[in-house]
Amino acid sequence: MKAERKMAKAYEPAGRARRFAALVRKESYQVIRDPSSILIAFVLPLVLLFLFGYGVSLDTTRTRVALVVEEATPLTRDLAASFEASRYFSVVTGRDRREFEDDLVLGRVRGILVIPAGFAAEHAAGRHPSVQVIVDGSDPNTANFVQNYAQGAVANWERQRLSEGRTPPPAIAAEQRFWFNPQLTSRNFLVPGSIAIVMTLVGTLLTSLVVAREWERGTMEAMMATPVSAAELLAGKLLPYFVLGLASMTLCVLVAVFLFDVPFRGSVAALYALSATFLMPALGQGLLISAATKNQFLASQLALISAFLPAFLLSGFLFEINSMPTVIQWVTYAVPARYLIPSLQTVFLAGDIWPMFARSIAVMFLIGCMFFALAARSTRKRIG
């Protein structure tokens, strides 16, 4: 290392700039000419964005349920009608729950709502009649939704009946307000999150592949035997992918805002500041992986396991970090996407909240420095 520093002094700054420019130019030509880089940087992001924009929606709209009215009375018909009117259910009706048990087993309905025989009589007698909700527990998420919506529909129906009879409204009304995303459109938070995943793919997966390719093809060896210093070599490698990462992020943001109508309430400056900082750890990790493996196949596997999967699962993108076991929660602190995703969601949905951004930026920067230090240590100008 010391010798390299001496070299850097011996070479005039202009030479260094020229060497750097040459490396960047070379890398850019390679990116443009390699279809797989374009695939990862521009096609895959669009596919992902598209899937999160349309395919994966956590909003349950119209779950199929069966409604069994065991005894037809004006009261039960009225309750049934309110179930049918719910915008969360698409209802098939019947008389006997056994008709639908097979459907529940086969997943053709997600639940069976049963208004039992004697419901009207009990109600008239002032006792507590009950409605049964049988749900398909094999998908707990949907099961929860069905239960909650059924409960909501019953409560609604009761309130309507009571208020007609001038009975007072509930003792405590809880008014809910969802800030930033009042309609709870899942696309609004999934799309910003998937941008972080896209940048992970470009920054870590693609970078680790191309650097590993240089080792495999022997061009790294030729580079190293020239006056280029290790730092120049790495920087020349990174800048093009940094730009590529930002370019594919920009593409995603444009698609998100103009195609998917995701609101953008923050500033462009904050968006780029966050994304640029995030690319530091992403690129650093890619470099580290390629320097450690020097093999495309291993690099890709390692990048998927150590970058893609965590960005997906351990970042709060789909799953709440707070709900994870403590050990896994510790692990998430090392996942850069964990810091980027909430900040990106904020830039899109809430606006510029700098105290939050500053913290994210600082942590991502730190993780980035750590990766770079490790990568620089394993990419000294030595082979074997």
Place this chain on the structure above:
Amino acid sequence: MWWTRLKALIVKELLAVLRDPKGRTVLIGPPIIQLLVFSYAATLEVTNVDLMVLNRDDGHWSREVVQQIGGSPTFRSIELASSPHEVRLAIDTQRVLAVLEIGPTFSRDIEAGRPAQVQIILDGRRSNASQIVSGYLGRIVGAVAAETPAGKRAASETIRVEARNWFNPNLTYQWFMVPNLVASIALLIGLIVTALSVARERELGTFDQLIVSPLRTHEILLGKLIPPMMIGLFHITIYILAAVFIFGVPLRGSLFLLYGSAIFYLAAVVGLGLFISALSMTQQQAILGAFLFMVPAMLLSGFATPIENMPSWLQPVTLINPLRYFLVIVKGVFLKDIPLAEVVHQTLPLCLIAIVTLSSAAWLFRRRLE
């Protein structure tokens, strides 16, 4: 004679994967990490919630509400705020997920029999969690309301909603997740192993050796098909064992049905892998190709979200996804003991996919050899 040739090829394929340290790493590392991370971390349950309360009422009822919340295991911490500014800041910076705001007349309203109100402010950026938390808070507030004088009066007439969860009485999330993983790990491993097997032979030049040998094209295909299926079955078995003995998922249906359909599922997956393999020239292209297929296949399978929630124009796309069918079978056999007819019903499309992918892979291979 053909059996001698085929056996040699199958043994070679298995050895090539298992003796290569890289191959072994891929077969052992990612599956274990996946099993652990997915089954423990990927949960849509919400716990350890941080909540803020802005309580401007000093009466009994607001204290009751806060106390009830404090007693719930869902909430990790309750921070008391003194001003709307603090509320804004805490939500903005995501220090808390939700804020419960209680107005100054809350207790007085209740005592007076007037309708009282609380406000729940939730972070819409984390809309999934907020929705669930809002449900929890609603229930707690409801419970307090039931104890108020007005509530007690109204309670006489309320209708109870009795929930019964079939197949998974406590709605344990892992009972859902782990069977899903059984299906998806087979996709992951089957696809990668197959996609790489041909690309690697091409790069190393051993593919020529196979072609000049007396092996016929269909024998080569079979030789490439069977070993990844065996490896896939091995992973399925390991995951089933983990499901039953580590995660305690009940296995109610017939293992025989599960394995029977798994063979067709794996054939479909391996067919896809061979197809990708035949299309790609290098290992890198094979890896990226498999990845490019895998991500949409996972998202459009009913694993992450139910297929019926997707837009109607997107739903037909899922019909060509083998994972979609096998997910129904695995979950069905594990939790619901689905009947034979349903297994057959889901297996038929798998057969069809297998036939299409395998024959097009064979066709592509023949063409590539020209």
Place this chain on the structure above:
Amino acid sequence: MSAPATEPGTAPFVRLTAVTKRFGSAPPALDAVAGEIFGGRVTGLVGPDGAGKTTLMRLMTGLMLPDTGTIEVLGYDTGRDPASIQAAIGYMPQRFGLYEDLSVQENLDLYADLRGLPKTERSRTFGELLEFTDLARFTTRLAGKLSGGMKQKLGLACALLRKPRLLLLDEPGVGVDPISRRDLWKMVGNLRAEGIGVVWSTAYLEEAEACDHVFLLDKGRLMFSGPPAEMTGRVEHRVFRLSGIRGRRREALARLLEEEGVVDGVIQGEAIRLVMKPGLSPPLGDTADAADAAVTPPRFEDAFVDMLGGGPGGRSRLAETQREFAEGAGRPVIEARGLTKRFGDFTAADNITFDIPRGEIFGLLGPNGAGKSTTFKMLCGLLKPTAGEGRVAGFDLRRNAPEARNRLGYMAQKFSLYGDLSVIQNFNFFAGVYGLSGARKRERIGLMSEIFDFRTILDMSAKDLPLGLKQRLALACAVLHEPEVLFLDEPTSGVDPITRREFWTHINGLVEKGVTVLVTTHFMDEAEYCDRISLIYRGRSIALGSPDDMKARVASKDLPDPTMEDAFIALIQGSELKEAA
């Protein structure tokens, strides 16, 4: 541009002091190597693959450090000051270090910037180098699309951009046909005249003769250091060319190699070349195998084999256990009828026709990219001909003829067995694929492991074997099922001379039993083993005949006794002239 010429005798450019380098627990890659390399000379690092040449190169660039000992390059220690060394040397690694997806000009620009070539000097330097390398027509072509020889020259041009004081070339001759290689040597000769020190590593022993000074490496040890003539001088007057062979020359060679006093022997066309122990001369006379023997000038390889204690002898146990194929007078075993292959508008092979009768070795000889591999692949069924037809034992291998494929053995250019499988697993695989089972399988595998001496290493992974053993394993797998036809694609590239002799002893023996062999090569001494050769150039067969025919065709007053390489170059140049006319 004129670097001060350094006279040998002044300070050395490189000084190696007891350099040892190990990788893991294997025997050292370099074992106490010492020596000096001077400017104004071409220094050859010569030795078979795995001898330690690349390791020594990397050590000299400072990219790798020795375990013990020191290396001083241009006055700098490689451990302390690698950057100063890297600023002053030119290095071309084995795989050239070119970016295949950049064009020729872009590669040159890149290295010009990296080496800090001033803008003002560029157009002149580029012009010179492009002319020098004859690449001026191809500046916009992607480097990946160049032929092997052109890549080699471009790699050299990139290493020469800023004239280095020391130029390190790692195997620049690999995969380069004799014509390009002559060009390369010419380029290097000019540099030497300018006082630049050139280090040229090679596995081709005949290249050693062109160097000023040679380091001969074998298994990490320095076997010899000095001018090549000093090496060849050791076998002066001991090398004989036997002509007028009675009977079949392959059988004669096998007998001669078993004779007392014979150190080494190879076939040269119709003649046999023998190296004798000092003071002995080859047996001649009416009962002996040869009628005449003449002393010929020794070659580097003769001396090397002598130094290693002589060749492997002439018996092939493989051939002795091989069943005999009757030399029927029927149709030829391999037939090529107007074989043509076009890729788009490029014709890789154009109307190639020949017959190979049973028990003949037939060679496809030609520069890289000339179409010999394409022809080879069409015959063994790997490529579908655009027109024409190839038949092996009467079958067209494209038309799913497993019975026919069962009769051929195939050995690919680069090692293409399953590296992750052990030796025995490779045997089992090939036995199974060729339908051997039960007792016969055990018997054949047992025999192969005994003949090729694999019994103690049956459980080693094939990829961990040294190159010579890999090549033996490849041959063993190819003949496991006793094929009657052998396809060999560049079978002995980079292999040490002893293993190569052993290899040819087996092949010669098999041919005597009626096995037919098709071999591609750009190795001139491999060509000499062939009964007949087809010289392929630009997709066409420009000459067909025995090696001696070829040589006779180009013999002239200036060159009464041309070598195979001379014949090769003259025939190709003749064909170019004809085309131009």
